[in-house]
Amino acid sequence: MTVxxxxxxxxxxxxxxxxxxxxxxxxxxxxxxRAAWSSVAEPGDGAAGGVVAALGAxxxxxxxxxxxxxxxxxxxxxEQGLGEITEAVLSAWVSGVTRWRSRFDADAVxxxxxxxxxxxxxxxxxxxxxxxxxxxxxxxxxxxxxWVRGRALAGEFGRSIALVGARAATGYGEHVTLxxxxxxxxxxxxxxxxxxxxxxxxxxxxxxxxxxxxxxxxAGGVDRPYPSGHTALLARIAxxxxxxxxVPCGVAPTKWRFLQRNRLIAAASAATVxxxxxxxxxxxxxxxxxxxxxxxxxAVPGPVTSVASAGCHRLLREYDATCxxxxxxxxxxxxxxxxxxxxxxxxxxxSRSVEAEQILGALSxxxxxxxxxLAEATGLISGDVQAVLGLLDLEGTVRESGGxxxxx
Amino acid sequence: MTVxxxxxxxxxxxxxxxxxxxxxxxxxxxxxxRAAWSSVAEPGDGAAGGVVAALGAxxxxxxxxxxxxxxxxxxxxxEQGLGEITEAVLSAWVSGVTRWRSRFDADAVxxxxxxxxxxxxxxxxxxxxxxxxxxxxxxxxxxxxxWVRGRALAGEFGRSIALVGARAATGYGEHVTLxxxxxxxxxxxxxxxxxxxxxxxxxxxxxxxxxxxxxxxxAGGVDRPYPSGHTALLARIAxxxxxxxxVPCGVAPTKWRFLQRNRLIAAASAATVxxxxxxxxxxxxxxxxxxxxxxxxxAVPGPVTSVASAGCHRLLREYDATCxxxxxxxxxxxxxxxxxxxxxxxxxxxSRSVEAEQILGALSxxxxxxxxxLAEATGLISGDVQAVLGLLDLEGTVRESGGxxxxx
Numbered sequence: 161m162t163v164x165x166x167x168x169x170x171x172x173x174x175x176x177x178x179x180x181x182x183x184x185x186x187x188x189x190x191x192x193x194r195a196a197w198s199s200v201a202e203p204g205d206g207a208a209g210g211v212v213a214a215l216g217a218x219x220x221x222x223x224x225x226x227x228x229x230x231x232x233x234x235x236x237x238x239e240q241g242l243g244e245i246t247e248a249v250l251s252a253w254v255s256g257v258t259r260w261r262s263r264f265d266a267d268a269v270x271x272x273x274x275x276x277x278x279x280x281x282x283x284x285x286x287x288x289x290x291x292x293x294x295x296x297x298x299x300x301x302x303x304x305x306x307w308v309r310g311r312a313l314a315g316e317f318g319r320s321i322a323l324v325g326a327r328a329a330t331g332y333g334e335h336v337t338l339x340x341x342x343x344x345x346x347x348x349x350x351x352x353x354x355x356x357x358x359x360x361x362x363x364x365x366x367x368x369x370x371x372x373x374x375x376x377x378x379a380g381g382v383d384r385p386y387p388s389g390h391t392a393l394l395a396r397i398a399x400x401x402x403x404x405x406x407v408p409c410g411v412a413p414t415k416w417r418f419l420q421r422n423r424l425i426a427a428a429s430a431a432t433v434x435x436x437x438x439x440x441x442x443x444x445x446x447x448x449x450x451x452x453x454x455x456x457x458x459a460v461p462g463p464v465t466s467v468a469s470a471g472c473h474r475l476l477r478e479y480d481a482t483c484x485x486x487x488x489x490x491x492x493x494x495x496x497x498x499x500x501x502x503x504x505x506x507x508x509x510x511s512r513s514v515e516a517e518q519i520l521g522a523l524s525x526x527x528x529x530x531x532x533x534l535a536e537a538t539g540l541i542s543g544d545v546q547a548v549l550g551l552l553d554l555e556g557t558v559r560e561s562g563g564x565x566x567x568x
Numbered sequence: 569m570t571v572x573x574x575x576x577x578x579x580x581x582x583x584x585x586x587x588x589x590x591x592x593x594x595x596x597x598x599x600x601x602r603a604a605w606s607s608v609a610e611p612g613d614g615a616a617g618g619v620v621a622a623l624g625a626x627x628x629x630x631x632x633x634x635x636x637x638x639x640x641x642x643x644x645x646x647e648q649g650l651g652e653i654t655e656a657v658l659s660a661w662v663s664g665v666t667r668w669r670s671r672f673d674a675d676a677v678x679x680x681x682x683x684x685x686x687x688x689x690x691x692x693x694x695x696x697x698x699x700x701x702x703x704x705x706x707x708x709x710x711x712x713x714x715w716v717r718g719r720a721l722a723g724e725f726g727r728s729i730a731l732v733g734a735r736a737a738t739g740y741g742e743h744v745t746l747x748x749x750x751x752x753x754x755x756x757x758x759x760x761x762x763x764x765x766x767x768x769x770x771x772x773x774x775x776x777x778x779x780x781x782x783x784x785x786x787a788g789g790v791d792r793p794y795p796s797g798h799t800a801l802l803a804r805i806a807x808x809x810x811x812x813x814x815v816p817c818g819v820a821p822t823k824w825r826f827l828q829r830n831r832l833i834a835a836a837s838a839a840t841v842x843x844x845x846x847x848x849x850x851x852x853x854x855x856x857x858x859x860x861x862x863x864x865x866x867a868v869p870g871p872v873t874s875v876a877s878a879g880c881h882r883l884l885r886e887y888d889a890t891c892x893x894x895x896x897x898x899x900x901x902x903x904x905x906x907x908x909x910x911x912x913x914x915x916x917x918x919s920r921s922v923e924a925e926q927i928l929g930a931l932s933x934x935x936x937x938x939x940x941x942l943a944e945a946t947g948l949i950s951g952d953v954q955a956v957l958g959l960l961d962l963e964g965t966v967r968e969s970g971g972x973x974x975x976x
Contacts, residue, residue, distance in 0.1 A: 332871060335873065336872060336873070461870065461871075461877075461881060461884070461891070462869065462870075463870055463871055464744060464868055464870070470893075473869060473891055473893045476869070476884065477890065477893075477897070482885065483881055483884035483885050483891070484885075485881045485885075489885070
């Protein structure tokens with residue numbers, strides 16, 4: 161059986177040099193198929209995630225090159241010993257898989273494995289030693305595979321905290337981040353962040369300076385340091401900690417991939433703290449993911465006269481974030497989440513689905529977007545987009561006007 | 569019938585020139601007796617409040633000069649047509665009244681009325697035009713009477729907000745207070761505060777500068793401007809707004825009276841906002857009262873590097889205060905309380921009784937206090953002090969050590 165010129169065996173062979181930990185021949189095939197999928201579907205695609213969860217990655221890959229018909233899927237379901245599947249689910253699965261067909265490129269898959277090998281990246285899947293198990297809480301939106309540069313981390317994610325914030329940081333924000341990161345390292349925490357300029361960079365640097373473990377999640381491939389000004393910083397992070405990405409090596413970051421990368425930062429960490437953020441900072445998206453997942457969410461207040469702290473204050477007001485003013489309070493916040501698997505601050509308010517967060521992330525306040533544009537941007541099926549927009553409309557979060565939908 | 573040389577008729581005569589609004593002969597007697605009580609019992613004394621609520625102020629005053637025996641109270645209960653009263657309640661009432669006996673001084677009562685007359689103060693009781701009806705929510709701890717200097721306020725308390733904070737304000741705190749007070753006046757709010765230096769003073773001044781109504785509650789008599797540096801400010805407040813006090817004219821403020829004054833600020837206003845406060849600022853006591861009463865409570869964040877904002881951050885963390893960053897958000901906060909009479913932010917957490925707040929206010933973190941010292945400081949009966957300490961001990965808020973009780 162080959163997928164557009166790439167046999168299962170060939171993919172497994174490509175995966176051997178990069179697989180994270182000890183793997184069997186059988187699991188290698190599945191690992192390779194997951195990696196191949198991650199070069200086809202966009203990160204966080206729930207439809208693909210659902211099919212892979214049901215049929216396995218190899219079978220889902222094979223659907224790409226077959227006609228991907230309902231009959232074919234029904235056959236695969238029988239092979240997998242799955243019970244009765246409704247027509248609606250089958251048809252959703254078909255469209256979930258086949259809409260990515262045009263993006264499959266065997267050469268790109270081979271190249272991604274080659275780049276990974278030459279840049280020393282490893283490939284982790286659920287169960288691999290380097291897999292951050294908390295991301296499984298994302299359900300069908302969990303990553304299928306993760307590429308890792310750096311040290312093999314074991315328990316580090318257990319006691320980890322995401323320190324994030326705006327690129328446009330002030331001296332105040334940087335100072336607060338330095339103190340927080342350093343104090344949390346002293347308390348045995350690994351510092352997770354996004355390697356951006358400003359708050360993220362300071363969080364990583366302070367952790368490195370104190371000899372702590374720090375972990376970066378990138379929106380592009382782990383072999384493409386981004387921003388390029390942080391190439392040396394990312395190399396240092398990989399020496400003692402690790403750099404993760406969901407997309408294969410060589411892939412460029414995009415707006416959508418940044419938003420999806422944010423969900424990994426929130427999901428992989430025991431708690432998320434926003435240290436300084438303007439009212440529209442991307443770090444609020446990370447905070448939204450943490451809140452949706454029921455992870456403890458903290459925000460560091462700042463002067464109300466500083467627009468650079470307006471986003472943090474919004475989190476305190478609208479997301480029920482906990483006000484944290486010191487490393488000790490952040491450590492306490494992270495501990496508050498461990499006792500209850502879901503729950504913690506923010507769990508009282510109705511949490512939005514990952515789809516809703518995706519759509520909100522893709523909507524603008526000014527330019528109206530059509531349902532099909534939103535479906536394309538989010539990788540969701542039009543029907544799902546419409547259903548979620550309806551709910552958000554009821555919430556008063558989005559509005560339909562002449563040309564399409566905007567955020568309120 | 570005379571009370572230690574002061575007949576009901578004589579007291580009513582004294583009250584005539586200061587009574588707020590139109591009153592009948594009969595209500596004058598009751599008003600005068602409430603005023604006389606307020607020169608005997610300490611503000612907020614729940615035992616006296618309970619007896620006055622049941623028997624009326626005149627009858628309670630007469631108990632002072634009689635032996636105040638259980639038999640005498642039982643007789644009064646019958647006169648008032650009250651139903652069956654248990655021995656325990658009767659005995660609590662006797663001790664509630666008689667422990668103030670030694671403080672009754674007919675000359676002091678006469679002098680207080682004279683001072684009020686000459687300083688242009690009026691005497692308000694529940695139902696008077698100047699009475700802030702929200703204070704009735706304090707129950708047995710509601711004031712029996714209030715002395716007022718200034719304009720007769722009618723609906724102003726309806727749309728009022730307490731802006732409070734530390735005396736040791738920074739430029740940041742003063743700036744934020746100026747903006748808040750001015751913006752709230754623009755939105756039609758009356759500004760309630762405590763006339764202290766720092767945040768309180770700025771709240772009053774900004775309201776006056778914008779031609780708004782502002783109201784000060786003092787811990788001493790309204791004829792004793794405190795702090796003396798705010799004599800002119802208080803005179804200006806009385807010109808367009810009003811200055812209130814629970815204690816009669818001539819009475820000096822004490823620590824206990826400041827704490828009780830704080831309960832009036834919180835109770836009289838639709839919402840309370842702390843603008844800048846250190847970790848041990850007295851304004852946190854006002855916030856505690858607001859929270860206990862289920863009034864919306866807001867706190868303005870500041871830099872976490874500023875000790876002057878540590879109290880505000882504590883309110884956000886521990887009291888579930890709402891983060892407010894602008895006058896618009898404060899107006900919204902006040903509106904959130906109107907829809908539900910009790911409730912609003914903070915109503916989820918178990919609220920402390922007024923007694924508990926009194927005892928906490930009287931406890932120190934360093935010097936241990938005995939039950940009898942606490943009873944004296946709070947005007948509560950020893951048995952009540954002990955019961956409340958037990959509850960606070962369970963909460964982990966207080967601790968008993970060798971010599972007595974301390975706050976944790």
